[in-house]
Amino acid sequence: MQGRPRSRSSLRATLLVLCAAAASAADSPQLTAGVFDPPRMAPDFALRGSDGGELVLSRFRGKVVVLGFGFTTCPDVCPTTLATLASAHKKLGERGGEVQVVYVTVDPERDDPERLRNYLKSFDASFVGGTGSANVLEAVRNDYGIAAQRIVRGDSYGFSHSSYTYLIDRAGRLRALMPYGSSADAYVHDLLILLAP
Amino acid sequence: MRRAAASLAAAALAACGWLAFAPIESGSRDEIFAIPKGTWARRMSGDPVEILPSEIRLTVGVRDVLVLENHDDVPQIFGPTLMMPGQTFRLPFAVASSYVFTCTAHASGQLQVIVEPFPATPWARLSWRIREAI
Numbered sequence: 248m249q250g251r252p253r254s255r256s257s258l259r260a261t262l263l264v265l266c267a268a269a270a271s272a273a274d275s276p277q278l279t280a281g282v283f284d285p286p287r288m289a290p291d292f293a294l295r296g297s298d299g300g301e302l303v304l305s306r307f308r309g310k311v312v313v314l315g316f317g318f319t320t321c322p323d324v325c326p327t328t329l330a331t332l333a334s335a336h337k338k339l340g341e342r343g344g345e346v347q348v349v350y351v352t353v354d355p356e357r358d359d360p361e362r363l364r365n366y367l368k369s370f371d372a373s374f375v376g377g378t379g380s381a382n383v384l385e386a387v388r389n390d391y392g393i394a395a396q397r398i399v400r401g402d403s404y405g406f407s408h409s410s411y412t413y414l415i416d417r418a419g420r421l422r423a424l425m426p427y428g429s430s431a432d433a434y435v436h437d438l439l440i441l442l443a444p
Numbered sequence: 445m446r447r448a449a450a451s452l453a454a455a456a457l458a459a460c461g462w463l464a465f466a467p468i469e470s471g472s473r474d475e476i477f478a479i480p481k482g483t484w485a486r487r488m489s490g491d492p493v494e495i496l497p498s499e500i501r502l503t504v505g506v507r508d509v510l511v512l513e514n515h516d517d518v519p520q521i522f523g524p525t526l527m528m529p530g531q532t533f534r535l536p537f538a539v540a541s542s543y544v545f546t547c548t549a550h551a552s553g554q555l556q557v558i559v560e561p562f563p564a565t566p567w568a569r570l571s572w573r574i575r576e577a578i
Contacts, residue, residue, distance in 0.1 A: 281510075281535030287528050392526025394546040394553070407553075409546045411524060424525060424535070426543060 276440050279433045280414060280423035289314070289413070289421040290390035294351065294377035297363035302349070302377040305419060310347045311441045312415040313425075313434070316393045316408055318354035319366040324410045324427060325350075326370075332412075333371040335434035345442055348374040353388070353395035353408050355381050416441050463573045464566035470506045474534075478513040479520050479527070496523055498552055502537055503572065505562035510535040523547050523555050 289304060289312075296302030304312070313332060317325035329350070336343045350367060352358035355378050358366075363376030378384070388395060395408040410427035414437060422441060425434065479495050486493050502508050511534050514520050514527035524545035525533050537543070540561040547555035563572040 277536075279536065279538065281525070281533055283525075284532045284534065285530075287531065390526075392521050392524075396553070407546070409524065411545070424533070426524075426535070426545075428541075428543070 276436075278414075278423050278437045278440055279429070280425045280437050282423050283421055286416070286420040286422050289415045289419055290387070291419075292351075292377070292383075292387045292390070294379040294383065294387070295360050297360045297367060297376035297378075299360065299364075302375060304349065304415075307347045307349070307415075308419050309417050310345050311417060311438055313346065313348045313412050313438075314391070314415060315348070315350050315412040316353055316388065316391075316395065317350060318352050318406055318408070319358050319362055320354070320405065321408075322405070324408075328410070328412065328427065329367070329370040329374070331429070331431050332374070332434065334431035335438065336371050336373065338431060338435050339438060342439070342442060343373075346438055349377060350374060351377045351384065351387060353384065353393075353406050355379060355384055414438070414441060460570065464570040466569070468506055468563060468569055468572065473505075473507055474509045474511045475500065475502055475507050476511045476513065477523075479516045479522060481515050481517065483516045484518045484520070496547065496555060498547075498554065499556045499558065502557060502559045503562065504537065504540050504559060506572075508537045508559065510537070510557060521547075 291303065291305045294302045304314075315325075315328055315332075317328070319325075329348075332348050336346060336348065339346060348371065350363070352363060358376070358378050360376070360378060363378060367374040367376050379387075387393075391413065393409045395406050398405050398407055412425045413421055414423040414425060416422045423437065425437070477496055477500075483493050483495065500510065502510065510523075511532065512522050512525065512527060513532045514522060514529055517529050519529065520527050522533070524547060527533060537557070537559040540559050543557040543559065545555045545557065546553060560572075561568075563569045
């Protein structure tokens, strides 16, 4: 006789938990970005940072990281993306301090730490760039599925490169991919979701 | 004979009316592309397996979520992403436009996703249904 009420109450409790979980799932906001399921850990890397130190991705654990790839003489894609990110960072206000933009160059010949620093600070002084040897940068790109093809233009050259950015959560997991052309508001929307406890 | 032709015309008119005015509903908004298990092994043996077309067409509000699934045993560059085994990538599109992604799986090096606006007018619904049927 004592077993039945317990079983009923535990059934009720289970149902309540399930309902709460379902309601929570239904209410949980959706990212506008492309979502990886299940998320994997973002591959770590150690590069020469534009801040003069070593740029180790895992040192940003606890922050949400926006990771992009490009080069400082990029005529269109990179300036557009970085201006969008600067706008999103500004819109986040104080919460912007919990977000770190990391930009890894695909052009190690020209983009040394100083050049990266000067370039990035024209968008937002908090943005950090990373460079390294061609081999090291290629390994990083391979880890993230980033393509970069050198294109010769007269006596100069440029790159055709993947234009999306990755969103990495506080725990260092690769959560989402933001397509090129996403608005600052879309970034703010998704970053706030990833910043939520 | 004339009555049969009139009936046929009426039926065609009714069909066109339905195609143009019936609301478009979609069971799922996912457009799924999957890498089957063993794809890597097939490629290694010289079989040029194509998973993704170089052009994908989606429609806002009807089928507007690109879903990539890697069922193979090895990581794959799949469309714009590096997919680990067992991983799924869902990319929703909310704005009608043409999106170009780098995709090393294609000879052109690009994957184009054309996202069309929701067919809101009768003519747009008619065109959309005909295109879907072809």
